Amino acid sequence: MLTKSSNMEAAGETPKTTSMTMIQALRSAMDVMMARNENVIVYGQDVGYFGGVFRVTDGLQAKYGKSRCFDAPISEGGIVGTAVGMAAYGLRPVVEIQFADYVYPAFDQIVSEAARLRYRSAGDFTAPITIRMPCGGGIYGGQTHSQSPEAMFTHVCGLRTVMPSNPYDAKGLLIASIENDDPVIFLEPKRLYNGPFDGHPDRPVVPWSKHPMAEVPEGYYTVPLESAAVFRAGKDLTVLTYGTMVWVSEAAAIETGIDAEIIDLRSIWPLDLKTIVESVNKTGRCVVVHEATRTSGFGAELVSLVQEHCFYHLEAPIERVAGWDTPYPHAQEWAYFPGPRRVGAALKRAMEA
């Protein structure tokens, strides 16, 4: 990562950092915020006593008590619905949906309520809620433990949608999301929880401990929303991506030898258009990569934005690499996953066009 834009608590001193997995970094974000602001509370299915099926909330109930970190019934609608009410009261609920695939029962409360409360009440009531959910495939989860529904949220005005690709950003973005006064959909690429993933399932797993982006300050800091990161600088073309696909795209660039500039959006919507436009205007070529199904995926919006803002700089059609327009199959996971081979082929097409 070239630019590590972030706001450290005490500007002067160098903060103490520790190597954290993404799970530890996310937990640390909640820990820091629960300590700083007693209105921050955390709940969801299995998040209390047990600490979450991915253990992200482990230890928070023991530390902050059952009133501030607790188990919820298996009702995503109830979880988000109560969070809207709590936020209206003045709390800052951080709720977990166990898998992004299970967010749909909460859809009405997210789309019709959380997203619109400020608008419809002209600011009389607001909904500063953070809705965390693991997303993405690569763990043989089958069609209901692998989805990436971000595009739907980006179509809903009033929501912010965020997805980190590494422990440092995960903590900084989660803190920024909790502090933000708008409802935030916080998607966690579960395949990155324990290490970066280049899209080669056959290669040995690399733990975060080996990676500089896992050096995470122990205390408070934020990675601002609406700011993208230039994950890798390059001259040949621009890759617009986020989450797991940042790493896959890097692998594809290395493997094809194409000098790709990889932009990690981090905030999917509202986004950092400036960074995108500058890069594409510089390279003249663009490939958009995400794991979600292709049609009406967020890639479509990215393509549209780029063609609207960079039309006269484009030297080739913008390529989209995405999940196929099928449910995420179990056995054929690696034929479905948009891995380095498919991304690499798109990079080549974009260069050759």
Place this chain on the structure above:
Amino acid sequence: MLTKSSNMEAAGETPKTTSMTMIQALRSAMDVMMARNENVIVYGQDVGYFGGVFRVTDGLQAKYGKSRCFDAPISEGGIVGTAVGMAAYGLRPVVEIQFADYVYPAFDQIVSEAARLRYRSAGDFTAPITIRMPCGGGIYGGQTHSQSPEAMFTHVCGLRTVMPSNPYDAKGLLIASIENDDPVIFLEPKRLYNGPFDGHPDRPVVPWSKHPMAEVPEGYYTVPLESAAVFRAGKDLTVLTYGTMVWVSEAAAIETGIDAEIIDLRSIWPLDLKTIVESVNKTGRCVVVHEATRTSGFGAELVSLVQEHCFYHLEAPIERVAGWDTPYPHAQEWAYFPGPRRVGAALKRAMEA
């Protein structure tokens, strides 16, 4: 409309037609299908005894009995959930969601269940359901009686999404949808129920009875899915649109004097890519118009498809005209609605670029 592609029941004879409003045409489609196939049943909130708040199902309960047309509890999730079960049994439920804005409580049953049942059971069970819902604004309905959520459905593989713009298509598409073996989201632009609408709310309302597209065969016919209509032929540029915006785009073309070719998608997804590509390749310019909010609207997918398939023919950036990225306000309805002025300005920009 130039091409009226449809399948009449008896090829030889000229079918008897009547002038119908869109409401009557939709009702006639259900009537025809209930008479032809006893597995077709119709239910939803207020659709039984009363005949629906827009009166689309008026008379069906009296004609076909309470077992085949009945009132449902105010539970969109229950309506679609039971429809999935009924379809698995072998019925063809046609259910009504009172307003498209109220579809979100049914989202999980649509997205996770109806759309995936065939796939996950490898065809063991299927869900041939038609989910009708009035959409769009222009009736001072405020933010929960005006939405156009089509884009979300197009991101869900396994669903078909359809939106007619006139009585003839409404009946033919609804019959095709009911007969289709996939789940179909059938969106009805409520502002077109009683007449075409050019986007000028200050002008007198034109009823359908004055319009040739309201000449509808009384019996069975279909307008095939995945087939777009060239609503207006033109040479200067291509407008891709559907629903109410077909009429608004026509008004904009007339008012600007731009010879726009207007494609009425009719089937939003899966769509008729060939008709689109042929037109844009011919005109070299493209404007995409819909009423739904802009960001990640279906317009983004259309822009992406066009730039992917017609890149080398494009002479100007593809323009998008859409609802603003805000909820649909009540008082400022006509500042929100993408009317002929905004569409016209986009046509001009596309011509001048």
Place this chain on the structure above:
Amino acid sequence: MSQDQVLRLHVPEPTGRPGYKTNFSYLCLSPAGAVRRPPIDTTAFETSDLASGLVRVLDDDGRAVGPWVPEITPERLRKGLRAMIKTRIFDSRMLIAQRQKKLSFYMQSLGEEAIGSAHSFALQPGDMCFPTYRQQSLLLARDDVSMVEMICQLMSNEGDSLKGRQLPVMYSYKRAGFFSLSGNVATQFIQAVGWGMASAIKGDTKIASAWIGDGATAEADFDTALTFAHVYRAPVILNVVNNQWAISTFQAIAGGEATTFAARGVGCGIASLRVDGNDFLAVYSASLWAAERARSNLGPTLIEWVTYRAGPHSSSDDPSKYRPADDWERFPLGDPIARLKAHLIQIDAWSDAQHEQMSNEVDAEVAAALKEAESYGSLLDGKIPSASSMFEDVYKDMPAHLHQQRQQLGV
């Protein structure tokens, strides 16, 4: 054996339809005073009989009888009567304004005025109601929101604090304990539970009061609210206004056949009451009981208010299409205003003349408020909030894309 019997679908019907008078015996009424009043720390299970019976205080002669007779001064009762009259007059004047196209739409609460009026007396400052579109009496019973302000909302004019964004009646008054209305029914029910949970999490003393119609109980958010309220013993009153109709569908289509909505609470482990919603004293008394339970960490109470939607669903509806036109006149629980008036007269605290005077005063008040509100404009004259304000409040801070869109609109 019955095994080869042919199955058939049961579709519930109301006992009356246009042309057929309603048989109201399906309501299963208890006489006034007949239903017991348990201590507030009762268990849910022990309220089974209260969920099928009907708590009533006022008998047919206007006397207050039985264990639920509340302590309340005649002065407060007169205030309650005034709130009900105000609500009824407000509704009827707004309906006329709607027909004059000064409002795009309106929803009246005719026949249901006692519920919000009496309930609001049982709440305290700081408590929060999560209403539906038919709880205007909650607001009109108090004085912290002026009618002018409410009417400005109805007219979407320049005085509308919601900046013209919401349909008429979708009020929001945080300062008056009135949560922002959603057009999607039922969503507020679970939010109320969350709000109550928040008060408990903070160790505060405020309680929430959630509102829903009989028809909307079929939505998931109703059941979810019951589940969460029970699990966390949330300090919340769960009000179900059973006015027998949901647009054109009878309450049996929502699940009210051969059971009650209060019984659903009992099943979920929530103490529940079924109460005469047209009986001001019963409403006040039951509301107090529930509020005290909530404030005492005894958790939620579900109350089914039995009443009748005397008017059309909304200004767009014509109920004579689906029910007998004279249904309300024959509804056994009568008119809440007439009943409280009779009681006040019965206890010598009121007279016909005073009643008429009060009605006239209130009418003048409403008329004056309407006139003042009209001076801020309406959809008719185009004095509406600016198009530019349409882009505000989508987010706390306006993101770049909305700035750009506002610019495009040129406002």
Place this chain on the structure above:
Amino acid sequence: MSQDQVLRLHVPEPTGRPGYKTNFSYLCLSPAGAVRRPPIDTTAFETSDLASGLVRVLDDDGRAVGPWVPEITPERLRKGLRAMIKTRIFDSRMLIAQRQKKLSFYMQSLGEEAIGSAHSFALQPGDMCFPTYRQQSLLLARDDVSMVEMICQLMSNEGDSLKGRQLPVMYSYKRAGFFSLSGNVATQFIQAVGWGMASAIKGDTKIASAWIGDGATAEADFDTALTFAHVYRAPVILNVVNNQWAISTFQAIAGGEATTFAARGVGCGIASLRVDGNDFLAVYSASLWAAERARSNLGPTLIEWVTYRAGPHSSSDDPSKYRPADDWERFPLGDPIARLKAHLIQIDAWSDAQHEQMSNEVDAEVAAALKEAESYGSLLDGKIPSASSMFEDVYKDMPAHLHQQRQQLGV
């Protein structure tokens, strides 16, 4: 007055945690034979006592006692015993296969084998179960789906009729009355009601049997199912398997504290029973009662089966993190296999030797099925359904864009 009392959030806890033995008195058990058996045309309200009591047939000595003793031959009972043994052995062998990475994942039903086994005996050909991931006994009790076929699904191999698309245990066998499993909990519950309604609409005789866990009852689809089933009197059995746990959360977090899941049915106007789910005879008897009600146009029945999830939630779970490791041994309703075995011995229709022989036979059968299934491949050896088949069945006919995507993948 209590008005200024500080509120606090109640968060239910199980009576046991690692290090603290569970106090199972919260279960409120009735002795075997103690609960009455009403006629099938009882009203919902009249079943209140049955929803809080516990229908049991087998007593501690293996005797069948009381009004719910079913008519059933020893031969059928032995078949039932075999089904339970088969389920248990199948589960344990699959769990081993999972550890050997032949399966990516597995979910066993240890301790709950009686429920599906006995219930399936009460159904008829043509009826449809809408199961969760823990109802494999419904399938293993019948012979129309071979274990080989099931194991091929578990292995996502070339013999998998679901073409490798679904996680292990997400079976679908229309021909065997076993609806396609969804990974989203609870969705099937309302679908089952729709299926039953369809049977009634068509004037057929088939009934639906819906399944859900205690935890998943908190999802909206559970309540919605109750509402729709009640409104339309759908011919459906609504089974709630209360195995006390939902992954790491105790049933009180789903709303089971101080009430029962059966009571929710009563509140919705549905006749409801609470039944010992580890008692094969009680399960069979209650299932027959409910099935007869459904077939007689008497509508839905909700049955809460009280049991215990003896194993981990899934192969990814370690329950010793959140509950005492020896909990099952101390669960008062025991082991369903041991209990039916004791009964059969008690009526002189079984012996230890026969039991052991049966277990060995079944074990050999399962082992052979596993071996045969493995010959069709597994995720390990890559003999999985083709990538090309991934694009099929998204729609009935493949649309152009999927043809194109398949081409892009080059398969």
